[in-house]
Amino acid sequence: MPAPRHRSRSLRRLQRKMPGGKVKKVYLARKPSRPKCAECGEELHGIPRLSKVEAKNMPKSKKRTERPYGGFLCNQCARKKIKEDARLLGSGLAKA
Ligand SMILES: [Zn+2]
Secondary structure, three states, X not given: OOXXXXXXXXXXXXXXXXXXXOEEEEEEEOOOOOOEOOOOOOEOOOOOOOOHHHHHOOOHHHXXXXXXXXXXXXXXXXXXXXXXXXXXXXXXXXXX
């Protein structure tokens, strides 16, 4: 019977070969899900799958693409949004 802390499915279960040659079950933290575009749901590129602790000490420029809506919208949706924003601004319908 596994230890009580290992009975939950919050950790991944993997078979790993130990230095002595025996295969043992190891319990590892799951990676967070891949970031998705807020508009179309497509997976975002250039964003590492990091835990909060890992992300804390990483520069911001390595955690998202460096453009408007980077890390929030995919490149096609960001392009559309920037065009929409520019057209709204030109027509005088923009809020501020
Ligand atoms: Zn998108």
